[in-house]
Amino acid sequence: AKEQGRNRYHYFTDSMQQQAHYRMRLIQDLRSAVESCAFQLSYQPIVELKSGQVTKAEALIRWHHPQRGQVSPAEFIPVAEDTGLIFAIGNWVFQQAVKQSAQWREQFGAEVQISINKSPVQFRDEGSHFHEWLQTLQQQPDGGICIEITEGLLLDTNMPVSEKLLAYRDAGVQVSLDDFGTGYSSLAYLKKFDIDYLKIDQSFTKNIDSDASNQTLCEAIVVMAHKLGMKVIAEGVETAAQAALLQQINCDYAQGYFYSKPVSAIEFASLYLQPTAI
Ligand code: C2E
Ligand code: CA
Numbered sequence: 001a002k003e004q005g006r007n008r009y010h011y012f013t014d015s016m017q018q019q020a021h022y023r024m025r026l027i028q029d030l031r032s033a034v035e036s037c038a039f040q041l042s043y044q045p046i047v048e049l050k051s052g053q054v055t056k057a058e059a060l061i062r063w064h065h066p067q068r069g070q071v072s073p074a075e076f077i078p079v080a081e082d083t084g085l086i087f088a089i090g091n092w093v094f095q096q097a098v099k100q101s102a103q104w105r106e107q108f109g110a111e112v113q114i115s116i117n118k119s120p121v122q123f124r125d126e127g128s129h130f131h132e133w134l135q136t137l138q139q140q141p142d143g144g145i146c147i148e149i150t151e152g153l154l155l156d157t158n159m160p161v162s163e164k165l166l167a168y169r170d171a172g173v174q175v176s177l178d179d180f181g182t183g184y185s186s187l188a189y190l191k192k193f194d195i196d197y198l199k200i201d202q203s204f205t206k207n208i209d210s211d212a213s214n215q216t217l218c219e220a221i222v223v224m225a226h227k228l229g230m231k232v233i234a235e236g237v238e239t240a241a242q243a244a245l246l247q248q249i250n251c252d253y254a255q256g257y258f259y260s261k262p263v264s265a266i267e268f269a270s271l272y273l274q275p276t277a278i
């Protein structure tokens with residue numbers, strides 16, 4: 001038994017070493033990716049359920065690693081947050097989204113709102129970038145950009161979150177609360193912050209058509225959100241049955257593979273934007 005325990009110990013340290021090594025490589029590679037701007041944005045349509053129209057898109061970052069291929073943001077964003085690389089990445093995402101929004105407006109006269117994910121780390125420590133963002137945003141038409149934040153941020157009492165959100169809103173930005181339902185904030189608590197959209201997490205959407213209590217929960221969220229002046233976006237919609245149910249409970253918007261996976265900007269334009277008639 002002792003022998004076994006020792007072996008296990010060895011195995012454990014080896015794998016920890018491997019993990020540490022792997023992580024260091026990832027940090028190095030991420031740093032050079034930032035330097036060479038090796039990222040792209042994909043856009044996933046957000047569909048207005050009542051009209052069936054695509055009025056919004058969520059921008060999702062993509063990193064094509066020269067050896068490893070696509071690395072998921074779920075893997076590298078936390079590393080970027082730990083190393084401070086998130087500031088450069090977040091600024092790139094923001095600039096890119098603003099550029100894309102302007103280009104689509106010019107080319108198509110399109111009023112597609114682009115949503116970007118803003119890491120709580122970035123929100124907390126962005127320093128002077130905050131004012132740069134506000135300046136950039138003030139030059140954009142209102143409602144062109146939406147910022148997605150998560151519940152954890154609102155519960156952080158060390159930060160003037162509501163003041164910052166107000167400043168963004170004054171600059172014409174809308175605010176979405178991402179992954180709603182996975183954290184601890186109550187709807188009543190959200191009222192303190194001016195939030196435009198609640199995004200129901202995909203873990204709730206997943207079995208909305210098969211789990212009655214889940215359906216009741218989503219319905220209650222929609223009713224309450226509407227009472228509080230917010231609109232609701234359901235994430236991770238994968239089937240027609242889920243979409244139908246969401247429409248039935250008065251959910252405002254839906255996003256997910258049922259409509260489309262995230263696509264390139266070019267693909268997005270060819271699928272959802274029409275050239276303006278001259
Ligand atoms: P998120 O903000 O919750 O984004 C939704 C994720 O769900 C995306 O994964 C999207 O591709 C995926 N998804 C969309 N529809 C479906 C569906 O029907 N079924 C399933 N199973 N998944 C669906 P992705 O692009 O891999 O991003 C993962 C997470 O990484 C995001 O979760 C977000 O937290 C983070 N992230 C992505 N891009 C950025 C970014 O530019 N900045 C920051 N700070 N975080 C980002
Ligand atoms: Ca999001």
Ligand code: CA
Nearest residue numbers: 178179199235
């Ligand atoms: Ca989400």
Ligand code: CA
Nearest residue numbers: 117150178179
């Ligand atoms: Ca998320």
